[in-house]
Amino acid sequence: MSPRAGLDRKVLAAVERLGRALRAARQDVATRHEVSLLGLSVIETLADGRPRRVGDLAAELDVSQPTVSDAVAVLDRRGLIRRDRDPADLRSTLVALTARGGRVAADTATELAPLLAAGSGTATDRATTLRVLLGEIARLHAAGVITVNRSCLDCLHYRPPGTRSRARCLLLATSLADRDLRVDCPEHQPIPA
Numbered sequence: 001m002s003p004r005a006g007l008d009r010k011v012l013a014a015v016e017r018l019g020r021a022l023r024a025a026r027q028d029v030a031t032r033h034e035v036s037l038l039g040l041s042v043i044e045t046l047a048d049g050r051p052r053r054v055g056d057l058a059a060e061l062d063v064s065q066p067t068v069s070d071a072v073a074v075l076d077r078r079g080l081i082r083r084d085r086d087p088a089d090l091r092s093t094l095v096a097l098t099a100r101g102g103r104v105a106a107d108t109a110t111e112l113a114p115l116l117a118a119g120s121g122t123a124t125d126r127a128t129t130l131r132v133l134l135g136e137i138a139r140l141h142a143a144g145v146i147t148v149n150r151s152c153l154d155c156l157h158y159r160p161p162g163t164r165s166r167a168r169c170l171l172l173a174t175s176l177a178d179r180d181l182r183v184d185c186p187e188h189q190p191i192p193a
């Protein structure tokens with residue numbers, strides 16, 4: 001194995017390990033709130049206040065529509081989400097959190113905060129890690145492994161840094177240092193194929 005291939009494997013192994021640890025912590029939180037892990041992901045996704053169609057939730061969470069429909073139905077029965085008519089298409093419904101669902105979302109964020117805040121390394125290290133991880137997500141999105149990516153590195157408005165210029169967001173007319181890169185931006189616009 002080449003040194004580069006060995007390094008790639010170690011990076012993947014490290015990401016997988018982090019993923020397993022985070023999944024276990026999230027499962028604990030989900031169990032406490034008596035929702036499934038997918039149900040918790042639906043609640044966290046809707047916590048940004050943007051109602052979504054079930055199909056959009058499925059794409060964002062990289063699961064099938066029937067699977068997310070089942071999870072949404074359970075959350076609906078528990079009074080954690082509500083369905084409203086989509087004003088853009090009255091045959092469709094939009095899913096949003098109820099006040100009770102919002103409280104679960106807030107509790108979840110609080111419960112997971114210590115895990116996320118316990119990192120080591122400088123702020124610069126963290127910002128570099130963020131950029132590198134977003135680059136990997138963009139690569140997997142281009143390969144079709146990740147369905148939805150609303151981060152800067154995959155956005156029509158993003159301009160990468162040049163030899164003498166910083167990265168920029170043309171929409172917000174601002175420079176983007178690594179620490180400013182957004183993982184899930186409401187203004188994100190996909191790059192046309």
Ligand code: SF4
Binds near residue numbers: 168169171172
């Ligand atoms: S619109 Fe959002 S995602 Fe796109 S470059 Fe600007 S900040 Fe990043």
